[in-house]
Amino acid sequence: SERRDQAAARRFFAQALSHGRRPVEVTTDKAAVYPRLLDELLPEACHVDGARENNRTESDHSRLKARLRPMRGLKRLRSVQTISVGHAFVQNIRRGHYELGIDTDPHTRLTAAFTELTLTI
Numbered sequence: 001s002e003r004r005d006q007a008a009a010r011r012f013f014a015q016a017l018s019h020g021r022r023p024v025e026v027t028t029d030k031a032a033v034y035p036r037l038l039d040e041l042l043p044e045a046c047h048v049d050g051a052r053e054n055n056r057t058e059s060d061h062s063r064l065k066a067r068l069r070p071m072r073g074l075k076r077l078r079s080v081q082t083i084s085v086g087h088a089f090v091q092n093i094r095r096g097h098y099e100l101g102i103d104t105d106p107h108t109r110l111t112a113a114f115t116e117l118t119l120t121i
Helices: 004-016 035-042 054-073 077-094 109-120
Strands: 025-027 046-048
Touching: 004 035, 035 046, 054 077, 077 109
Parallel strands: 025 046
Antiparallel strands: none
């Protein structure tokens, strides 16, 4: 129902805003509840809801979802944090955000980066 969706969205955004910086841009799907809610909670933020705008976010999370699905969910917050941080670290190495393995082909960058890390440690 409309009310339940609005309440759930309000709880989600309130929790997200309490844990970090206020975003400049918010990308969502075209659900009718978001424009009014974002105008109320984040009047200074730009709301992007165009077609296919959130595909990058969805596709980035698909690998994480594929990893978590066989595990049938994580039972402890510590496990969630460990998997999320590790996933982000590996993605950043693959994209060349660290100076690890940057002299190699992007397809072998992850292996080279871990080789460099083991030699350093």
